[in-house]
Amino acid sequence: MTETYKVIIDILEKHFGTDTQITDQSHMIDDLNGDDFDVVDVVCQIEEALEISIPEEETMGLQTVQELISVVSAHVES
Amino acid sequence: MWKVKLFFLVFALVGGMGGIFYVKNLQSQLQISEMNNAKLNEGIELQKELLIQKENDFKAITEANNNLLETNTQLQADNRALDQKFNKINASGKQRDIGNLAVQKPRSVESILNKQAVERTRCFEIAQGSPLTEDEINATKKSQINSECTSQANPNYVGY
Numbered sequence: 001m002t003e004t005y006k007v008i009i010d011i012l013e014k015h016f017g018t019d020t021q022i023t024d025q026s027h028m029i030d031d032l033n034g035d036d037f038d039v040v041d042v043v044c045q046i047e048e049a050l051e052i053s054i055p056e057e058e059t060m061g062l063q064t065v066q067e068l069i070s071v072v073s074a075h076v077e078s
Numbered sequence: 079m080w081k082v083k084l085f086f087l088v089f090a091l092v093g094g095m096g097g098i099f100y101v102k103n104l105q106s107q108l109q110i111s112e113m114n115n116a117k118l119n120e121g122i123e124l125q126k127e128l129l130i131q132k133e134n135d136f137k138a139i140t141e142a143n144n145n146l147l148e149t150n151t152q153l154q155a156d157n158r159a160l161d162q163k164f165n166k167i168n169a170s171g172k173q174r175d176i177g178n179l180a181v182q183k184p185r186s187v188e189s190i191l192n193k194q195a196v197e198r199t200r201c202f203e204i205a206q207g208s209p210l211t212e213d214e215i216n217a218t219k220k221s222q223i224n225s226e227c228t229s230q231a232n233p234n235y236v237g238y
Contacts, residue, residue: 017169029221035163036190037174044182056185063221 004050004076008069011045024066039063046072152229159228194226201227 012022016032028034028042043059046052046068052075062068166174180187201224204210210231217223217232224231 014170015168027219027221030219033220035166035220035225036193037163037166037176037179037187038168040179040183040186040190041168041174043186044179056183059183060186060189 002073004073005069007049008046008065008072011042011049012065015042015045022065024064024069026065027063028065028068029063039068042068050076052076156227156229159225163225197224197226197231200224201231204230 009022012028012032015038016022016028016034020026020032022032026032028039029036032038034042039062040059043054043062047054050072052072054071054075058071062071164174164176168174176187204227210233213222214224214231215234217235220235222232223235228235228237
């Protein structure tokens with residue numbers, strides 16, 4: 001488990017709560033009871049925590065935690 | 079003697095004429111009474127019909143009132159959901175700041191607001207009688223619903 005992964009999960013747990021277990025397959029709207037603004041909010045928090053900047057076109061339409069991790073990881077490693 | 083006979087004859091004639099007039103008068107009054115009776119019966123029938131109509135109207139009004147109450151309850155729920163959308167508090171207790179998000183991610187927020195505008199337009203269409211689409215009827219996940227008027231657009235969606 002990478003540091004990036006931990007940061008992402010930590011932010012998701014703080015944002016959505018821990019009532020529902022967050023997995024890679026979790027859908028941020030259907031499973032974590034979020035909405036489109038939550039996804040944007042979470043991305044902003046992750047960018048701030050990891051001090052990265054992700055182009056908006058890459059984050060629009062993100063739905064699952066796995067998709068989020070993939071996009072964020074690509075920018076952390078690059 | 080003939081005077082006495084004449085008297086009785088005149089008396090009998092006058093009595094007979096009087097009797098005939100009396101019977102004719104009675105027949106006339108009877109006819110009027112029958113006509114009045116028929117009118118009264120018509121009136122009673124009309125009143126019965128009006129009473130039935132009033133009962134039906136009352137049922138329709140009660141039903142419409144119940145429908146309005148139900149719609150009002152749904153609209154209040156939708157209103158609460160909309161309010162929560164812009165003032166949502168996350169699990170850490172931090173309130174959502176749409177303005178800040180719009181500054182950081184303007185295109186994403188614009189895209190979300192545009193999507194909501196489309197959904198709102200669809201809500202007006204539904205309110206004006208447009209039939210629901212298959213997708214709207216079959217939507218059971220939060221990501222599939224019209225978040226602006228869920229109760230009207232997605233009858234099979236059960237909120238979390």
